Amino acid sequence: MTTMNNSLDKPVAAPVLAAKPAGAPMLAKILLAALLLLLLAMPGFLSTSLVNAAIQMLIMALFASAFNVLAGQGGMLSFGHAAYFGIGAFATLHAMNAVSGQGLLPTPLLPVFGAIGGAITGLVAGWFSSKRSGVYFSMITLALAELLHALAPHLKSVFGGESGVPSMRMPAWGFTFGTPVEVYYLTLAWVVASLALLFFFTRTPLGRLTLGLRENAHRLKFLGYNVHMARVMVFVISATFTGIAGGLLAMSNEAANYSVFEVRLSSEVVLNSYIGGVGVFFGPALGAAVMTFFGYAVSDLTRSWLLYQGIIFVAVMMFMPNGLSGIVAWWRASKFTGATKLGYVLAWSVGTLLCAAGVVFIVELLQRMLSDDYQFQLVQGQPWPALNLFGQAWLPGAVVTWLLPVALLAIGGVVLKLTSARWQALNDGEAQ
Amino acid sequence: MVAMCGKGSSSRTFWNKLMEFFTVSLLNGTIYGLLLFMVSAGLTLIFGMMGVLNFAHTSFYMIGAYLAYSLQKVIGFWPAIIIAPIIVGFLGVIVERFFLRRVHKYGHAHELLVTFGLSFIIAELIKLFFGNYPVNYQVPSSLNFAAFQLFGTDYPFYRLMMGVISLLMFGLIFLLLSRTRVGIVVRSAIYRPKMAEALGHNVPLVFMGVFGVGAGLAGLAGAVAGAFYTTNPNMALELGVLVFVVVVIGGLGSLEGAMVSSILIGLISSFAVGIDLSAADVLGYVGAGEWAQQVGGLLTLKISSLAATIPFALMLLVLLVRPSGLMGEKE
């Protein structure tokens, strides 16, 4: 039996989902319980805007986990998942508005229409897309989402026009659902229930078959499985829970318009999931939570958040192919002491932070330099005025303005290279 | 737009208008199709050779347009059209060498994701440098004249020029691949990379080269077409989806399939854009017009508004009837 790879470079061999379901280790269970308690208690000590951010994080975490059923578990990469999210949102909104605004069901039950909308759309889209596999599948999912995106503005009765479809949460079960805190608990309940169902799904026969689809769909045919039907079913499951996430967003925002079908949302769920790591059940949820929080935190500070997202994604794909959650598996698989591993993690973190600082500096500098307001200030023949960055003034003409970020990048790069080289040597030494 | 109802017009004017609509759409559609092919050809070659679907392929198209726009202010239109694709080609080589090659060991899906991420970054960088709105990249006045008159309307010379450039490029690539030594090596690397390597050819170099040429082709298409159509940060995605539809219909890895489906889609799009009819109008001819108007929704949408969605519908149809594409190989 070959030894496990210790380098961060090689993909770790064992996605946790493949292990026999003898129960997660004790530590994981404790952490999960602690997390749940934290989530329940959070609104007590968070500001309203943070509660709203938490709602967004929960919704995106569910979205990513539902996406992962198809992509990470089933091996079918969908680039158009916003379609099911959006349909789920609109289905829920129409359900909310039905019966003269009273809603087809009591408010807490309304996301079920998101599920239904997602399921039906997923059935149709999945049936077509699964006729092909691999990159064809991905291209078809993208094309279908774009079709919906192109069609939606014309179908005003269903999707509203530019202003979209508005609605209002109705009181039910003794709650008004007028405050963010109540919406938070409603969202939390649905997300926790959905994630529990999704986790349970991985233990069922179809859930295990999903992994088989990823690993070797060809062989499954000769084992007696109707692969197309299996793929469609997995697609439907993924789309159903995606629809729930969309429904939750609709309930939280009390509105949606056709911009929800934009490729931006489809891209975001892909980025979030892979940054978190698709080999582990909670990986995508982790990635979504982290990225959504970051987006929320820095969106006031910078206009280039999307660019950073893209850079983070490519960096993770190139240097940490198993995503953030891959760190856990890497830690457990590596044979060195905790102290050694911690040392390397710190060194890599320092190097990464330095590089990140350099990149952020340059991007923010460029962003300010190239903005229209600044460009209008420029006078021919005169030196360019100073830019305001991080509370200091920087002259674009000054060497130091550019030397600083380049130096940060260089030092960070050197730290990373040295640390990786030492790690490699350490592993090669052990192997002998 | 051409009104198709001949109500009240004399039959000769109606016939005239019909002929004009037909010929113009035919020309426009073919040229647009050739442009599509220029971009799809690179994508299909790269996929056939490396098994990687380069999501960032149409990003190269976009960069070509923006580069040409920036350069032409400094060095003039024609030098810009030539230099921009070369720069884009180099960018392609860099992407292959420093990004794709590094993640090759993780599999094709991983490579696809990296190109996806790169396309994302490129779009954001374009927005950073040029703003999140279209730029004023226009056909230079020296080329902005009518080539000839078609049924009383001017037909722009630049449009014809685009078609001619596309044809030239296609011819050049075809000759290169089929008649030269380099071409044979490239073709063998496409079909049997390991065998080609075993025979001593520098396959990684070939990969880099084909990737660069593919990118350069896309960049050329962008540089030329960007002046005519709009140049905005969204153009990579809009064209990308269309190119994907082209290769799904035509079959990835098949240059002939890409040509056929490009022209097909180009023609259908061009014809559809000129048809100001909706299903309700057509139903009106058989007396069901009022009912259709009442039903509303999709039935009252004009075909010209739906023109953008027709390629997708075609793709779905092909998937139903012939899943492996018009000329693709069975998976």
Add this chain to the structure above:
Amino acid sequence: MSMQNTKPVALSLRDVHKSFGEAHIIRGVNLELTEGERHAIIGPNGAGKSTVFHLISGQFKPSSGEIKLGQQVISGLAPEKINHLGLARSFQITNIFPKLSVYENLRLGVMQRFGLQFNLWRPIAGFAKVRELTEQLLEQVRLTRHRDTLGGELSYSEQRSLEIGMTLASDPKVILLDEPMAGMSREETDYTAELLRELSVGRSLMIVEHDMDVVFSLCDRISVLVYGQVIATDTPENIRNNKQVQEAYLGTEVAA
């Protein structure tokens, strides 16, 4: 010629042809597998042995000709339908689930037997019969100690054993094995041959093999495939002495 068949026919190929574009690979194959028989297909490389298996199992459709499983025509059916009718095959190039455990690999095959593929409301661990049969298979192919090892991390011969295990998982009446013993040691080969002998009781087996010792000891009849045609079908003894076969394939090896 073949001996008189008093037993019913489990699998038959009649004048089967297959072309890929210009290449005419299978040029009129006639084969019969009687029930309970162990039948070997031998022949030089490139003769089309794997292609015959692909045609029988539904991966390819014959260009012409007919394939029947018992009385049922299966040429042109989808692979999963053919599997449901009672035929299973293994692959020459190992075709397992690399990132799933050995246990999971086998279980996927077993699961199908119970029609569980669309079950999403009960955990798989709750199906005792599935567990039992999977453990049994694990024992039979001697991979119990590798229960939790990922398929892709097994040694080559262990993967071949897993491949056989997966083929047997669906409890087929007709088994096609494509070079099952490739890469195995003498001891492993002997064990596997014994296993196949046991397991093929009450079933019919068609096996492509290059190992002549296995073929001669295990099989009731041998068919020789050369250039897409069966040039002889007979008992091992008669095949050994068949001049045509000796020329085309066996050569001096037979003398040993």
